Amino acid sequence: MSLKSPYPVNCPCCGHGFDAALWDSVNTSVSPEAIELLAEGEFNVVRCPGCGEGFFVAKPVLFHFPRTQVMIYVVPDGEDHDRYYPTLTLPRPESGCRGAKMA
Numbered sequence: 001m002s003l004k005s006p007y008p009v010n011c012p013c014c015g016h017g018f019d020a021a022l023w024d025s026v027n028t029s030v031s032p033e034a035i036e037l038l039a040e041g042e043f044n045v046v047r048c049p050g051c052g053e054g055f056f057v058a059k060p061v062l063f064h065f066p067r068t069q070v071m072i073y074v075v076p077d078g079e080d081h082d083r084y085y086p087t088l089t090l091p092r093p094e095s096g097c098r099g100a101k102m103a
């Protein structure tokens, strides 16, 4: 199975706090669209309801490829995979914030 869960995030552009539905695990047979999202750079990219800015949220994700019996656990660089995330802290987008209200 694949799993998405809500996580509290703060927009890196306007500071608006909201719950974002983020992938925790991906079964590529059940959710092939997740691989397309990865290829398009849209995986775990959320859009702020406050300013409309889109940004990537780095978090651990388990990928399961049933056909080849491969599992890959991706952990963002420098993150402790057992760490509890009260609120995900995000860097400003490299492309900058377009038209965002700066907090």
Ligand SMILES: [Zn+2]
Binding pocket: 011, 012, 013, 014, 015, 016, 048, 049, 050, 051, 052, 053, 100
């Ligand atoms: Zn925002």
